[in-house]
Amino acid sequence: MQSLIGRRFRPEPQPPRRDPAPSRWAYRFQRLWLTPLFRSLLRTGLPAFTVVLLAGLYFGNAERRAVVVNAVAELRQQIESRPEFMVTMLQIDGASPPLAKAIRQALALKLPQSSFDLNLEALRRKAEQLDAVASTEVQVKGGGVLQVTVHARQGAVVWRSRKGLEMLDATGHRVAALTTRAARADLPLIAGEAAEKAVPEALKLIAAAGPIRPRIRGLVRMGARRWDVVLDRGQRILLPEARPVRALERVIALDQAQDLLSRDIVAVDMRNEQRPTLRLTPQAVAALRKMRETQAGALSQ
Template sequence: MRPLKRDYAPSRWRYRLSRWWLSPRVRLMVKRGLPLSVIAMVVGGLAANPHNQAWVRAQVMAAHSAVVDHPEFAVLALEIEGAGPDLTAEVADALAVELPASSLRLDLDEARARVEALAPIDTAQLTIGPDKALKVRVTERIPVAVWRDRQGLHLVDPHGVVVSDLSPAPERPDLPMIFGTGAAEHVGEALALAEAAGPLGPRIRGMVRVGERRWDIALDRGQRILLPESGAVEALLHVLALHLSEEMLERDIEAIDMRDRTRPTVRLTDHAVREMRRLRAMEAGEDA
């Protein structure tokens, strides 16, 4: 009996598996996708453990601190320029920086905002120098007038910002005095009037904001100049011209009303009114 010949042809399933293995997608999935999936499962299992999570966080924080707190990034000193002793102390308190500190932990923009929030500070610049010092250069607000309202006396800058309060009130004869609600917001107009007053300047006791829309100028001897809402400087120059030519403000005048530029009005003092009536009565008696 003849032995049967061995069939070396692959079986149907083996043939299909061979063809399937030749597919690029299958080979990529088995060689890369499957190992990555196993690794992801292992890592996910480890990451789900709270103890492992705490250990990873501790390692990350340690690495972060090692970089941030490196001596190369240390800030060792604080230098404040452009401020007096009292204001320097206020700036230091506003910064609240505990030295030594890491420059990577300092938010310079936020620190600058805290410094500029101080009333006496106009602008501030913060830099960290090569000498590891935090340098703060400040520009103080310059007071240009004394504003009096119901709360008291205040120094204001050209923008009407209150620089500081005057309590108890010291003498500031070098600054014009303004009064009334809304006067600080229009301090520029008051300064223009003070400059235009010229020779009347020494006699000005203050400028009063009336109805939050116009100015009165209070002079010594109880005199007052009532100015219009618009063209106040021109109206004041008109009064000044009358005074220089006729010495009007040297007479018994209580007020000069310039609110209507076309019809200026002069208000006499009570003494001047009585004297005028007496003279008229004398003239009337002589005529009789």
Template sequence: MFALIGKKAGDPRSRSHVAYLGAEDRRVLPRPLRRMVRFGVSLATGRIHIPGHTGTFATFGFLSAVGLYGMSLGGHAQDVAQATTAAVGFAIEDVRVSGNGETSEIDILQLLGLDGTTSLVALDVDAARRKLSGLPWVQYAEVRKVYPRTIEVMLKEREAFGVWQHGSELSLIERNGSIIAPLRDSKFASLPLFVGRDAETAAASFVDQMAAWPDIRSRIRAYVRVAGRRWDVHLDNGVVLKLPEANIGNALAVMARLEKEQGILERDIAAVDLRLEDRTTVELTTGASERRKDALEARTKALKKAGEQS
């Protein structure tokens, strides 16, 4: 109510003054609140029709949201999804593995945790790929879902190049020198043996150099790295070829000539020293050395006796 003094009821100035005072004192709600008020009024007066069972559905929705939120906080959402989707027909029943020559299918199943109740929907393909890539022989792994109950595992395995002996340990290595796994059986006995420090990293380049000498290479049983600088090669008959640090090709050419002209590798020798370019040294076996010594002594005595008689 507004109090008007000294003005007539019909005076226009009075009406304008009333309107002015009303506009000043009136409070206007923000637009979002006005919508809420109008909705509340309409709901109270029955102008808005609410379908039956809305409250029941809303209650269930609220409880479901609270449950999901609780499972998320507790870290059980994945387990619930796993159990639910497996129960409705998405449990993994078939695993197709390809490309595995050295990797056991049992190891794959155990690593992925596939026990017959694992859900295909809930399976994390990226995590499965990372796990498989951590297996010793696996270079690359691919995992694919095939709905409704199958996964395909495709592997690319590493290739064994040789056996590296470091101390008392034997390990399978790749061509680049990377260790694949410890040597556990005689399955890879035919692979070349590399011995010594840095032998695993220098192996491939040296074997490539030996490719030009197939007759010698076919007889090598072990490549021994000496002081991380040069190689000794052990042949199938026990003879050791001591190669230089540089100009290996020249040394092998000398060795090939000696073998062709004199059949030196078939003699009773222990080693051929090819480290010096201007000369080649042959080391006899213990038995051959003793026989040579005896022969020299006998020859000396014979010459001495012949001189005395003359």
């Protein structure tokens, strides 16, 4: 029989409702994730730290380090020794044969040699230590050629010093030694104390000489401060320390107007611009004295 007592309805227990708000730790992590620095550290820093840590653990062993170093050195040697990286020929452009020979001796290269073993800057400095070299350009070209482009110094004057004859460029820098004057007879000759330090001024005087230039035998530096222009026939033009070119031009003007340098004159002294002086030859002095005595005798009669 069915009981007449009714049973109470008991609802099934419901699970607790989940709070949609994040937890405290989740909230803090989300806030940190919005920070660019934290994201960079987590994405980049952590993997990098892991790699460094693993590498440190691996290379902490001396044997492993030696194996890796030897492998890298062997690989590098194989690459550097490849034919396309070998220099087999030295090419020198812009230099005379004697200068090219001197440059080869200065560089002292042992070819063939890997281009990785060449210090181009050191080679350039070695070449520029030669007196005749103003500047150089050193580069490795295709086909295993080491090209050295030379800008050589050009001789401008011949300097006669106590050591002998030397060729100088327009700045007074030494170019080469000369055995005889005839070796560079085309260049003007300078001499005297500190003449090599005044080469630019000497070249200006040579350029201003104009009509009398074929008669110039050389320029002599006097007292390391002024020039004497030495002409043929034993004549000299004594120039002042200041404005020597202007003084030389005055002498040339007088010569063109009155044939000054064609007379019996030993020297034209222009050291005092206000009072130029002529120094006559002994014969001219004797002739002048005789003429004055004749004139004085005629006046006394």
